[in-house]
Amino acid sequence: MSIQKPSLPKGTRDFGPLIMSKRNYILDTIKSTFKLFGFQQLETPSMENLSVLTGKYGDEGDQLLYKIVNSGDFLKNVRAEDMMDGSHRVLPKIAEKGLRYDLTVPFARYVVMNRNDITFPFKRFQIQPVWRADRPQRGRYREFYQCDADVVGTDSLICEAEIILMIKKVFKELKLTDYSIKINNRKILTGISEVIGEPGKESELCVCIDKLDKIGWAKVQEELIQKGFGEESISRLEPIIHLPKEDKFSYMADFLNLSAVGLQGLKEVKDVYELLTMSGASEEHLDFDVVLARGLSYYTGAIFEVKVNNVSIGSVSGGGRYDNLTGVFGLEGVSGVGFSFGVDRLYDVLEELNLFPQDSLExxxxxxxxxxxxxxxxxxxxxxxxxxxxxxxxxxxxxxxxxxxxxxxxxxxxxxxxxxxxxxxxxxxxxxxxxxxxxxxxxxxxxxxxxxxx
Amino acid sequence: MSIQKPSLPKGTRDFGPLIMSKRNYILDTIKSTFKLFGFQQLETPSMENLSVLTGKYGDEGDQLLYKIVNSGDFLKNVRAEDMMDGSHRVLPKIAEKGLRYDLTVPFARYVVMNRNDITFPFKRFQIQPVWRADRPQRGRYREFYQCDADVVGTDSLICEAEIILMIKKVFKELKLTDYSIKINNRKILTGISEVIGEPGKESELCVCIDKLDKIGWAKVQEELIQKGFGEESISRLEPIIHLPKEDKFSYMADFLNLSAVGLQGLKEVKDVYELLTMSGASEEHLDFDVVLARGLSYYTGAIFEVKVNNVSIGSVSGGGRYDNLTGVFGLEGVSGVGFSFGVDRLYDVLEELNLFPQDSLExxxxxxxxxxxxxxxxxxxxxxxxxxxxxxxxxxxxxxxxxxxxxxxxxxxxxxxxxxxxxxxxxxxxxxxxxxxxxxxxxxxxxxxxxxxx
Structure with a gap:
């Protein structure tokens, strides 16, 4: 037997003692904050049935799922015709299981399967690796940890306020001081699309606006025109893009005056601010950003995104409220709000800012x-x-x-x-x-x- | 789209909040003990190249490896002839990666890949899930955690003594009082095979003796005869099987008198006892068991096994010393000693004995x-x-x-x-x-x- 030089699969990493101790510093901080706020830990298996995973992440997501070859004679159901038809035809016959792609779908599955035993509102956190057969590149791995906290089974805006408090607490513990918690509400985006005269097109609007930071307003306008937005609509939208920093709430109240849903969204954001004040928290780091969209059609209420300023990869956390977590598994009416910390990104940020404390390392x-x-x-x-x-x-x-x-x-x-x-x-x-x-x-x-x- | 009732893959489990808090109680106890003794944490990827995993666990082990379907057009290298030849021919062409089967092989790979950066002796612990495509049954899962600690790069028996101290410490913290730490040395088994007149047959001897607890002495004798052991050899072996509890060391010194390697093994066990005494530890729970074999041809020195008495599944930990961790990857001379806690088994034991403390649950x-x-x-x-x-x-x-x-x-x-x-x-x-x-x-x-x- 010739001896091979061993290697790691592309896009995966070993975490040696020094890296582990830094990762644990971040994860322990997040975990203890989740617990301080009454969240309980859940772990789900790495493998899920493909019937649970497929169709939940779009066509591209399905492509990126890691599939596991069935045990034993995995070819027994494959016929010559299947082979001629290609991989897509053969795959379902040789693989029943796949690796977890995110923590949300397994959480939804858990809630559905245990709905009679769970006490709602259910506050759960989950810190586990996920796998994606993505092209590896700097900062993007095929195995990486996600770090989610969600509350399901209540519409209370206290949950939104607590998410902001948790982010502030974690950042304070990690000695991160220069950052912004952007907050918006999907209903405001719906309202904006109504008042600019393009009702029902908030999805397209969101997709375009989401690129504002990256490509700028001129290019966003081009994309909006391509998507069929009228010139008048776009010029009505313009003041929103260049909203003054002061008096956003009263400006938006005027702007959304004719949209009931828009005003509702605005009220929800205001209520969250008020709950934070009642909790004794300052508005420091908070940034009401009426064009924050996060590209996900998934959110129905609040939308969050956290950016660390003056570092190369800024976005380290995000989330929002959704109406229907478990509908895909046949259980309607389970709404909730959640968010996620990007552990690898936080690691890079702390490294870049030299914030890992020497004496707290294990x-x-x-x-x-x-x-x-x-x-x-x-x-x-x-x-x-x-x-x-x-x-x-x-x-x-x-x-x-x-x-x-x-x-x-x-x-x-x-x-x-x-x-x-x-x-x-x-x-x-x-x-x-x-x-x-x-x-x-x-x-x-x-x-x-x-x-x-x- | 019809909505399917979601389910879990066979042999896998969700860990809800209550179970997680009990599992964390065990894992945190083990982790903090490892750290107290100067062990550092390592994590390796869930996926390894199959070239790293295959051939390390015997034929049966290779069968039990979970293989991951290559991304993209995974059939592109498969020809019709391969299909005719069956699964074993097709598999290497459609799957390059597999899921971790244990923590030892990935550890060996890590040591080889990082040998220039590691300071030896290297004391590492690793707590991660492993996957085996085994038939699920009570207490046996397809995904389960292993919990390993090893010291590589030294022959010092202090490491053996410290493993025993760590086991005692963990059990004390978990309030487990009725248990035995069985200790033996592979060289003693070699010596026994020499003095009974069957030199070089200690592997077969080990395999048979390992079943003593399960099938009894009469059946073990039958198996020994089947394996070609002479009647005289077996009758020479008998006193060892029924060794008196007192004066084991002096009895064995007489018995092994003509075997240099046997006496060396005996000296090593004695030295470990002495190091424990020097550390101020009592001999309580220690059980020098000259027929403990653990069936693994892998061990070359000390052998450990920990059994909790008066519970249904008793064996919760085991390990030993090996001469050559990394030889399969071309790096010779890395010896070490390690052991492993069975977390699922410890969980069942604490549950059976009602030892989970109410007030320490998260x-x-x-x-x-x-x-x-x-x-x-x-x-x-x-x-x-x-x-x-x-x-x-x-x-x-x-x-x-x-x-x-x-x-x-x-x-x-x-x-x-x-x-x-x-x-x-x-x-x-x-x-x-x-x-x-x-x-x-x-x-x-x-x-x-x-x-x-x-």
């Missing part, structure tokens, strides 16, 4: 170095003492040269080394070396324990 | 009930106060009937409800209801905060 607090059998015996007792005190500690497993042992601690970013030699043993103390400053001090175990517990 | 500490707009305003302020104090809290999102709100808290196992009515608002206090006892008390927010923080 590492052993102290390593014990020893040089002979007697030192080992003493070292093992010191080790037990420290671990009993809850201090993450390890002993170098061999009586190696001091340089080798220090090098190990250094490479592993262990901040302190305890040195156990004959002087230490006879005095009943230990020498603690601060690896950064190089300073060594002879101390009692209690003193060491105090220092290491910070 | 749930909201308190829910706020309100009945009108004024109560909502007051409630939101109370909510912010509690969350700032780090208390997991939520407000019922609607001004619903009190019964409905209490029912929600009850179903979600929330232990306290804060009631906000006009009396509370005018006094600037809140009423705290203990959901278990039903007792209601009018308290200041500081008092509530103290109670909820325990």
């Amino acid at each position: 590492t052993t607090a102290v390593m014990i170095a020893h040089f002979d059998q007697e030192g080992l015996g003493y070292g093992l007792k010191v080790l037990s003492f420290l671990r009993s005190a809850g201090i993450c500690a390890e002993i170098y497993p061999e009586s190696a040269k001091i340089k080798k042992q220090f090098n190990y601690a250094d490479k592993k970013n262990i901040p302190f080394v305890i040195i156990v030699g004959s002087d230490e043993i006879s005095s009943g103390k230990v020498t603690l070396k601060d690896m950064k400053s190089g300073i060594q001090t002879l101390l009692t175990l209690e003193e060491v324990s105090k220092i290491l517990k910070g | 749930t909201t500490a308190v829910m706020i009930a309100h009945f009108d707009q004024e109560g909502l305003g007051y409630g939101l302020k109370v909510l912010s106060f509690l969350r700032s104090a780090g208390i997991c809290a939520e407000i019922y999102p609607e001004s619903a009937k009190i019964k409905k709100q209490f029912n929600y808290a009850d179903k979600k196992n929330i232990p306290f409800v804060i009631i906000v009515g006009s009396d509370e608002i005018s006094s600037g206090k809140v009423t705290l209801k203990d959901m278990k006892s039903g007792i209601q008390t009018l308290l200041t927010l500081e008092e509530v905060s103290k109670i909820l923080k325990g």
Whole structure:
């Protein structure tokens, strides 16, 4: 057997210890915030029946689903004619299962299958990998984590307000200060399409407006004309695109005056602002953006998007309210609101802004170095003492040269080394070396324990 | 489109909030113990190239690998002749990737690919799901978590001793008291096969002896005879099977007297015991079992197995020392020792023994009930106060009937409800209801905060 150099599938990654500890810093912050707000964790299987996944993400999404070959003689139902017809004909006969494409469809399936046991409103969060057979590129992977929180079974705008509070809390914990939480409401977009004289065309309007940041107003106008919007409609739309920062609410109240649904959307945004004020939260970071659309025809009420300013990939979170989560599985009337953090993007943002705190990274607090059998015996007792005190500690497993042992601690970013030699043993103390400053001090175990517990 | 009732693939499970909180209780205990002992976390992708996975788990294992259909026109390399030859011929042409079968092979691949960046000895832990296309049955799933810790790059027996210390620590935290950590050494089994006069046949000996617990000594003898062991050899083996509990070490020293390798194995077990004593650990729960084999030809030194006594599924952990982790990928000389916790089995054991602590389960500490707009305003302020104090809290999102709100808290196992009515608002206090006892008390927010923080 020739031995092959092993490799990773394209678009996938190993997360070694340093990266894991940074990822855990982000995920633990998000998780504890979700819990602080009363959300409960759900995990669903990586594999779903293709009948559950197919048709939920559009034709392109179906193409990007990873399918799993049936076990055993997977060709048994495939006939020669199927082969002639090509892959699309053969696929359903050889693959029944696929990998999770997002966390929303599995959540909807879970709600439908457990509807009699779930207490609504159901506040769930879910942090798991998803898979997409997409072309890999910078920042886009074939396996990546999603991080969703949703409340289903209530129309209360308190949920929208709490999503904003959670985003603020997570960003505060991560020391991110320069960011905007954009908020809008799908009903406002519907209202706008009504008052500019193009009722019922808000989907097209959304698709075009969604590109405003990327292609600019001139190009958006061209696209609107291509989509059949009249010139008069477009000129009626223009003031909205260049809305003044001040008095947005009163300006929009005038603008949407003739659209009941538009005014309803405006009221909902105002109510969310009011709930935030009642909660004692400031309006800092909030940005009511009447052209925020997020391209998804899926949302029916609130729409959120969070952008970190002055970094290369800014959009790190988004979400909104939807009317019908579970309709595709035959259960009507389950509405809700949810949002998602992009963990990989947050990682890149924190890296770019140098915001990962050195001292919160997971590492052993102290390593014990020893040089002979007697030192080992003493070292093992010191080790037990420290671990009993809850201090993450390890002993170098061999009586190696001091340089080798220090090098190990250094490479592993262990901040302190305890040195156990004959002087230490006879005095009943230990020498603690601060690896950064190089300073060594002879101390009692209690003193060491105090220092290491910070 | 007809609407289908959604279902889960066979052998997979959803983990709802209550189950997740119990699973997290186990996983967090294991994780924090691994970290306390200086192990660092690794995560590898769910998908691996089939060239990495195939041939590592025997023929049966290859059958149980989940394979992923190539993206795009996956049939493009398949010819009619391949079809005639059947699935085994077609499979390599339509699937390049598979799902992780265990955590050991991906770990070996990671070590080989990152050998220049890793500081040895490398202490890594890994907690991720694995997938096997096995026939599902009680306690056996197609997707399940493995929970591995390994030290590679050192022969030091300190690692063996630390594995035992970690198992003891985890079991103590989980309040498991009635269990045995069986320990043996592959070299002792080699020595036994030598001294009974069947040198070189320790693999067959291991396979037979491994079944001792299940089928008994009489049946094991039959199997040994079938495998070509002589009657004299078997009668020489018998005293080992019925070894007295006392003085095992001196008995075995006599028994293995003529086998150098056997005596070496015995010395290693003794050294591990000695290292434990030096660490201040008792021999409680330790069981030197000279016929423990674990059936795996893979181990070359220490062998471990942990059994919980008096429960239906007892074996919850196991591991051992191996000489050559990465040889299949062309990197020789990486030896190590590792072990694994069976999370699903630990879950079943804790459930059977009723050991999940009620108060450590993740749930909201308190829910706020309100009945009108004024109560909502007051409630939101109370909510912010509690969350700032780090208390997991939520407000019922609607001004619903009190019964409905209490029912929600009850179903979600929330232990306290804060009631906000006009009396509370005018006094600037809140009423705290203990959901278990039903007792209601009018308290200041500081008092509530103290109670909820325990």
